[in-house]
Amino acid sequence: xxxxxxxxxxxxxxxxxxxxxxxxxxxxxxxxxxxxxxxxxxxxxxxxxxxxxxxxxxxxxxxxxxxxxxxxxxxxxxxxxxxxxxxxxxxxxxxxxxxxxxxxxxxxxxxxxxxxxxxxxxxxxxxxxxxxxxxxxxxxxxxxxxxxxxxxxxxxxxxxxxxxxxxxxxxxxxxxxxxxxxxxxxxxxxxxxxxxxxxxxxxxxxxxxxxxxxxxxxxxxxxxxxxxxxxxxxxxxxxxxxxxxxxxxxxxxxxxxxxxxxxxxxxxxxxxxxxxxxxxxxxxxxxxxxxxxxxxxxxxxxxxxxxxxxxxxxxxxxxxxxxxxxxxxxxxxxxxxxxxxxxxxxxxxxxxxxxxxxxxxxxxxxxxxxxxxxxxxxxx
Numbered sequence: 285x286x287x288x289x290x291x292x293x294x295x296x297x298x299x300x301x302x303x304x305x306x307x308x309x310x311x312x313x314x315x316x317x318x319x320x321x322x323x324x325x326x327x328x329x330x331x332x333x334x335x336x337x338x339x340x341x342x343x344x345x346x347x348x349x350x351x352x353x354x355x356x357x358x359x360x361x362x363x364x365x366x367x368x369x370x371x372x373x374x375x376x377x378x379x380x381x382x383x384x385x386x387x388x389x390x391x392x393x394x395x396x397x398x399x400x401x402x403x404x405x406x407x408x409x410x411x412x413x414x415x416x417x418x419x420x421x422x423x424x425x426x427x428x429x430x431x432x433x434x435x436x437x438x439x440x441x442x443x444x445x446x447x448x449x450x451x452x453x454x455x456x457x458x459x460x461x462x463x464x465x466x467x468x469x470x471x472x473x474x475x476x477x478x479x480x481x482x483x484x485x486x487x488x489x490x491x492x493x494x495x496x497x498x499x500x501x502x503x504x505x506x507x508x509x510x511x512x513x514x515x516x517x518x519x520x521x522x523x524x525x526x527x528x529x530x531x532x533x534x535x536x537x538x539x540x541x542x543x544x545x546x547x548x549x550x551x552x553x554x555x556x557x558x559x560x561x562x563x564x565x566x567x568x569x570x571x572x573x574x575x576x577x578x579x580x581x582x583x584x585x586x587x588x589x590x591x592x593x594x595x596x597x598x599x600x601x602x603x604x605x606x607x608x609x610x611x612x613x614x615x616x617x618x619x620x621x622x623x624x625x626x627x628x629x630x631x632x633x634x635x636x637x638x639x640x641x642x643x644x645x646x647x648x649x650x651x652x653x654x655x656x657x658x659x660x661x662x663x664x
């Protein structure tokens with residue numbers, strides 16, 4: 285069989301690329317005798333640019349290294365050398381149709397979102413596919429991000445219904461996507477499954493080699509920040525924890541950080557989390573990678589565009605799944621201030637060790653649940 289994986293990849297987001305890689309590995313294990321490939325298609329041009337805020341000649345050199353490493357990762361690990369950016373939805377669907385797949389796995393990440401369509405559009409994205417594509421179609425830990433049924437136009441509802449009826453199996457990643465699909469099919473047909481990165485093993489040799497080559501030592505008491513340049517509270521929070529004896533690490537250039545690690549490849553970044561005591565992040569996959577490395581996350585939702593009208597988000601769903609809600613998440617953007625972060629971080633550092641055993645069991649069950657769904661959702 286010819287099997288395609290329709291997913292996001294190719295930008296400079298570690299989580300985006302590693303979820304694609306984890307999906308590819310899992311599907312290849314499921315179909316060892318078949319041709320499996322990441323579909324060389326983007327519905328938009330993946331952003332690829334250096335960090336320009338707080339940039340220095342050294343940080344720009346590291347960014348150049350990071351961009352080169354991500355390009356290499358796409359070629360060597362995802363097997364994609366000539367991806368097409370096709371923004372016209374009909375042309376994109378025709379491109380996928382012409383590749384004559386027997387099976388298409390759709391996921392993971394937020395590729396079912398509608399945010400990337402032009403404002404006021406009555407269409408749905410090509411990532412939902414269409415009835416004209418006759419391959420067996422499986423949703424595999426896909427997410428619609430913040431899309432809600434009551435925000436859809438009549439035309440979008442009709443198009444979604446036609447596409448959803450063609451799905452052989454539906455494995456989705458979060459409650460928001462479950463709620464959306466429940467308007468179209470019996471909820472018994474929908475399975476909530478973990479993100480594919482739970483099934484991805486960590487090879488620490490990549491980060492060990494990077495740190496050794498660059499003569500970088502990360503002290504045991506370190507706190508990492510992965511934030512936006514507009515997060516003005518970071519400087520005050522970082523300064524406070526420096527006074528408490530912590531080394532401050534940032535995954536983007538930041539003048540208030542002791543160590544900036546903006547030159548990492550995806551596989552290097554996957555292993556770097558184990559060197560920290562805690563990470564403060566707005567990213568879903570940072571949260572997963574922190575848990576996989578046995579460290580504490582404090583995840584924040586930066587603005588309301590990442591949540592539904594009910595206050596749900598992919599990050600809050602993840603934190604709840606690991607019984608870390610509400611301490612490990614700040615999901616109210618009005619609370620994004622230095623005092624709140626300092627209080628939360630201190631509380632988490634004091635209590636996280638008591639959660640580690642339960643988290644390890646949950647990590648194992650998530651990896652197994654993902655594999656079990658993949659093995660059961662389609663027959664050869």
